[in-house]
Amino acid sequence: MDRGEELYREDSEDRGLYAALSSYSKNGCYPYHMPGHKRSALAGDMARYFDIDITEIDGFDDLHQAEGILRDAMRFANELYGAEETFYLVNGSTCGVLASIMTAAERGAELLVARNCHRSVYHAAILQELTLRYCYPPILEEYGICDGVSAEDVGRLLEQYPDCRAVVVTSPTYEGIVSDIRAIAEQVHARGRILIVDEAHGAHLALDENAPEGAVAGGADLIIHSLHKTLPSMTQTALLHVQGERVDRRKLRAYLRMLQTGSPSYVLMAGMDSCMRYMRRHGRERFAFLRRQYDLFCEKMETCRYIRVGRITDLSPQKHFLSGWDIGKLTIFVRHPRVNGRRLYDMLREDYRLQMEMAAGDYVLAMMTVMDDEESWQRLADALVQIDDRIEKESAGEETEVLPSNSVQPSGQAWTETEAVMSIAQAFEAERTAVPLAEAEGRTAADFVNLYPPGVPLLVPGELISGRALAQIDAFLRMGLRVQGVTSDGRAETVSCVRDGRFFH
Numbered sequence: 001m002d003r004g005e006e007l008y009r010e011d012s013e014d015r016g017l018y019a020a021l022s023s024y025s026k027n028g029c030y031p032y033h034m035p036g037h038k039r040s041a042l043a044g045d046m047a048r049y050f051d052i053d054i055t056e057i058d059g060f061d062d063l064h065q066a067e068g069i070l071r072d073a074m075r076f077a078n079e080l081y082g083a084e085e086t087f088y089l090v091n092g093s094t095c096g097v098l099a100s101i102m103t104a105a106e107r108g109a110e111l112l113v114a115r116n117c118h119r120s121v122y123h124a125a126i127l128q129e130l131t132l133r134y135c136y137p138p139i140l141e142e143y144g145i146c147d148g149v150s151a152e153d154v155g156r157l158l159e160q161y162p163d164c165r166a167v168v169v170t171s172p173t174y175e176g177i178v179s180d181i182r183a184i185a186e187q188v189h190a191r192g193r194i195l196i197v198d199e200a201h202g203a204h205l206a207l208d209e210n211a212p213e214g215a216v217a218g219g220a221d222l223i224i225h226s227l228h229k230t231l232p233s234m235t236q237t238a239l240l241h242v243q244g245e246r247v248d249r250r251k252l253r254a255y256l257r258m259l260q261t262g263s264p265s266y267v268l269m270a271g272m273d274s275c276m277r278y279m280r281r282h283g284r285e286r287f288a289f290l291r292r293q294y295d296l297f298c299e300k301m302e303t304c305r306y307i308r309v310g311r312i313t314d315l316s317p318q319k320h321f322l323s324g325w326d327i328g329k330l331t332i333f334v335r336h337p338r339v340n341g342r343r344l345y346d347m348l349r350e351d352y353r354l355q356m357e358m359a360a361g362d363y364v365l366a367m368m369t370v371m372d373d374e375e376s377w378q379r380l381a382d383a384l385v386q387i388d389d390r391i392e393k394e395s396a397g398e399e400t401e402v403l404p405s406n407s408v409q410p411s412g413q414a415w416t417e418t419e420a421v422m423s424i425a426q427a428f429e430a431e432r433t434a435v436p437l438a439e440a441e442g443r444t445a446a447d448f449v450n451l452y453p454p455g456v457p458l459l460v461p462g463e464l465i466s467g468r469a470l471a472q473i474d475a476f477l478r479m480g481l482r483v484q485g486v487t488s489d490g491r492a493e494t495v496s497c498v499r500d501g502r503f504f505h
């Protein structure tokens with residue numbers, strides 16, 4: 001008997017991850033979250049990929065020098081998206097973001113990034129020892145979440161920091177806010193710089209004729225897509241598109257080779273190919289279905305008093321920088337003194353077996369994709385209407401202030417602008433010490449402090465820790481939200497600081 005079989009038998013009572021995953025998949029808990037395939041039978045043959053887990057044997061090409069079936073598969077994806085060149089990524093958007101930034105900004109260069117970028121952008125800054133300049137997207141007051149990135153701000157900041165080699169923008173955001181990439185690209189290209197769009201959450205936009213314009217059509221130079229987030233594709237699968245003359249493609253290929261495994265999974269690559277083929281064949285009809293269900297869902301939600309879905313049509317007519325709101329991201333706001341986003345999230349999971357993608361201060365995020373059927377929409381709408389009724393009944397006779405529908409409580413995304421006193425890479429390398437939050441004001445952060453999900457940084461290594469930043473971190477902790485980078489030493493909550501960092505006093 002080989003060791004694998006032996007282990008299997010020894011461990012038959014509790015077969016670890018596999019057993020946990022397979023029993024979870026049977027427990028009836030419906031996924032309103034990633035990955036986009038939703039464990040749905042609609043995905044057809046995708047469940048059978050174990051059979052095809054091979055390596056680069058004769059006739060099966062080499063991802064890092066594709067000249068055969070993998071080149072053809074990548075061309076297929078490329079035609080679907082209409083970019084000039086498309087690469088498969090088997091290490092998620094993470095490696096696409098790293099490779100794009102390392103290609104566009106040489107070691108020690110400056111980079112302009114939207115502050116709400118994913119941590120992979122910050123990791124690239126460590127690896128490449130970059131100096132980051134920030135663009136802070138305004139907050140949509142109605143919802144307390146980030147607006148799109150303003151093209152004017154990008155232009156102004158590029159004038160202020162003319163040495164920035166490239167600009168990085170996240171669009172759509174985790175909450176589905178889509179920036180006007182076309183306008184941003186104009187500002188960036190007018191100054192001869194490269195625009196990188198982290199479109200990890202928007203792989204579906206270009207495939208849905210009614211969705212806001214995607215970054216490939218908008219003219220960005222490098223565009224990164226997580227297929228696994230919003231399309232029927234397996235975790236880790238992603239695409240990188242490149243177009244135009246500004247990007248050094250030799251360097252890009254070299255970085256992709258460095259940052260990706262030398263043994264890319266054919267299961268994942270076959271999955272990407274199937275996803276592309278599925279979307280070409282069924283995309284139009286599935287997106288039309290999604291849109292119908294979305295409209296019905298929003299109609300049902302209109303009866304609610306305390307719960308409502310964030311919609312672009314509800315935004316007040318002040319100037320906004322978003323060019324659209326992805327209907328696959330349901331930001332479900334709750335406005336009641338005793339029910340916050342975390343409580344709503346728990347109620348949906350515990351009482352209705354509906355697992356949301358995330359909870360924030362006053363909303364939960366549900367992800368809907370082309371893999372969701374009528375029942376999945378219905379279950380969520382019914383649960384929310386019932387919860388709204390419960391809130392109403394439980395509040396009967398209570399003096400509860402129902403906030404006007406256009407002013408939700410400030411959410412987790414209000415910016416505290418920060419001051420860097422050393423580079424991210426320097427702080428990352430420096431000796432560090434854990435400092436209680438109450439004593440951290442004036443110290444220099446040695447690590448990231450992120451509100452998670454989505455992982456937007458409240459503090460970046462090398463930044464001075466202000467009283468405002470600490471107050472914000474404290475408020476998030478008290479709301480029961482996950483703040484990465486704050487740990488407990490048994491007596492107090494601490495953050496990691498540079499040992500001899502600068503002090504105010």
Ligand SMILES: Cc1ncc(COP(=O)(O)O)c(C=O)c1O
Pocket residue numbers: 091092093094095097117118120170174198200201226236237238454
């Ligand atoms: C905006 C954004 N970019 C990049 C990533 C990384 O994507 P992946 O998990 O495919 O590596 C994420 C992941 O959550 C993300 O939210």
